[in-house]
Amino acid sequence: MSNKSNSSVSNIYQLEGRVPVSRAIPFGLQHILAMFVANISPIIIVAGASGVSGKQLAMLIQSAMLIAGIGTLIQLFPLWKIGSGLPIVMGISFTFVSIMCYIGANYGYGTIMGAVLIGGLIEGCLGLFAKYWMKIISPIVSASVVTAIGFSLLSVGSTSFGGGSGSENFGSVENWILGTITLLCCILFNIFAKSYWKQLSVLFGLVVGYLVAIPMGLVDFSSLAGTSVIALPHLMPFKMEFHLNAIISVALIFLVSATETIGDTQALANSGLNRSATTKEISGSLACDGFISSLSSLFGCMPITSFSQNVGLVAMTKVVNRFTIATGALIMILAGIFPIFGAVLATLPDAVLGGCTIMMFGTIVVSGLQMIGKCGYSQRNITIVALSLSIGIGFTQVPELFSVFPKIIETVFAENCVAVVFLVAVILNLILPQNMETFEETKAES
Template identity: 80%
Template sequence: MKGHLLMSSSNSSIENIYKLNGKVPVGKAIPFGLQHILAMFVANIAPIIIVGGASGLSSAQTARLIQSAMIIAGIGTLIQLFPLWKIGSGLPIVMGISFTFVSIFCYIGPTYGYNAIVGAVLVGGIVEGVLGLFAKYWIKLISPIVAASVVTSIGFSLLSVGASSFGGGSGSENFGSATNWILGTITLLSCIIFNILAKSYFKQLSVLFGLIVGYIVAVIMGVVDFSSLSGTSIVAVPSLMPFKPEFNANAIFSVILIFLVSATETIGDTSALAASGLNRDVTAKETSGSIACDGFISALSSVFGCLPITSFSQNVGLVAMTKVVNRFAIATGAIIMIIAGIFPIFGALLATLPDAVLGGCTLMMFGTIVISGLQMISNCGYSQRNITIAALSLSIGIGFTQVPEIFSIFPKIIENVFAENCVAVVFIVSIILNLVLPKNMETVVPKEDNENK
């Protein structure tokens, strides 16, 4: 009888990882939290390294910002999981430093200085946060087909990120080398084989298994650089206002535009997560809280001199692939991020993960987001109106950003916002089409209805 009860309890805890609010033992939760952190760690610190370098920050300043980024990302993730008032969605969203702002910051930093970036992030974050709180007044503009098109574009935009990591990381000296091909392939095969052979909930740890195998192989091949660990302090507390905010009108205007783009990505991420992880539509309250969290946490990030925080699409892909939505399990990952920020040596060790290993794990995850978006489009029905909105917005958004020179006739600020950001273009085009196309366009009966007839 006792053994039966233990087995029943074990099965219940396994099933709970697929439930938003299920009770999961700490020992079972930590691997899933760690899997999320390893999937986003490199992408979380890369924007700081890029923007810091372009803005002329010292290596010591950049290191302190990376430390702050881990703590803020952890706090932001906890608030998304367990909302404070109306801030946070209550969904298994993982937060991190946004790549969306990199191009505009690489323009503002050298032109106006890093302090102007901090000031613009503070103002822009508050603007997005307030927009999130009042989302119920404008969220109706984001119809299901608009959200589906944005989600699909997010998936497509990430494919090149995964491929770049697989090759060794954009700008690396040995990009596309045999070493990186071997590491990426071994990691990818490890994920697939583990997912096929593993039993029960262990199947959902295929990404973590692939990362571990890839990392071990990388160490054996001698391509893991441990030099960054020397001289790294064990414990450190980030400082408040390491950079005094400067409020430059041009910088603030351009950054607010990007915050609006970031909000659309958050809407897409939140919609995709609800659809793929919970098999339902996202609620207006969840979307509002998610956007508000993005904005206000970004404003808090600027207080620590850091860059904007947003929902991470790669982690949405991980949820879509594993179906693990338990908030407590993902919260353990947020705590790991905070620990990595307080103990820099821990973060420095995670940072030694080679890009090729990460790329091998993310290819399937990013592809899953594309499929989720296509499923959302299918659920909207294949009416002539929906087909026109999805087809035209995706073809313009993805097509035009493949040849960014096409935006050269526009002012520099507009070019920086849209030239390489297909999600922003897809959002704008789909919103315009959704507003101007007649509601009574000739419709095509959805496939399911045809079969029923």
């Protein structure tokens, strides 16, 4: 009996294998709490810029949770060639926010949905044929992208720690106290907890932080008033419209999102499974991103992509069991069917989330550095990493540098360091000599 119990516990660190539901649910819930606020924030921002009403917004949040849950299940348990079979959690990406705010304000929310439908189909098809173009993305390119993803998320965690973007009391003493308490709880629980319980440090920090926030008056329960207990999502809540310039713009952002998905998939396989992701896994991951995003548009929702936050959680806990992560996907689906459930989760203060995610995002940076180490520190690799990161991260810290380019280029690259790092790394990987050391020696001799 003891051996069976030990086996079920160790299965949480294995991709396959059954884990008792009572043990799987806390780990699944931990993944959902880690991404919940970040999942609904983009749609709140875009809906506001597009003039979507409060009642319609509640419906869109409901759809976001439902589709994210379905997408996660398909990533875990692929349908045909769609899905990676890896513990990837899906959610709405901030990558699309800027361009969609512009489209929504100028053309309306229906145009956004039309562009997402087409853009998702394009990415999905690219994913299915990934084996024909994945050769240009060498391990050092993937390592550079993963490192960039980690660095790009550090400001996200810090913003949450301060109270969230646009918060009236951003950086207040209360938020500092709440974020610090949450972070300390995560660290102390990880130090003193025994066995697999250590991997629930994020959930522990979230729960303690939430309970502390209530008497501090930092939890807003007003949003629960009038929330339906159960409601079914609406199909085609907005009439789709198709504008060529909107479709082209969103399709380009889908390509940028695809680079993040490739990095997320590589980072997850490397940090969670101690190996590189296969072409089949990357292909399935991209196909799922694209086709699920097209499905998402049919429910009035923004694109659904792999969530880097949860990659950081896997890197930190090493919990990769598909059944365990699937319980989190089912929780998201329940949140989509029972709006009251999602409304309660939405009351989680940003400072609490920030306290938990600071370490998670730093772990992604470390995973990227480990991947670079495995590639080796040849002159060629150092050049690719150094230039791609310095240009990608450095230039996007000064977005005015891109003002000389056409508006679409500025929109895609000015504030997206992952896209710039990917582009620079791919170009350098294609043009630099395979053995720069030999090349330099030959040049010197001549």
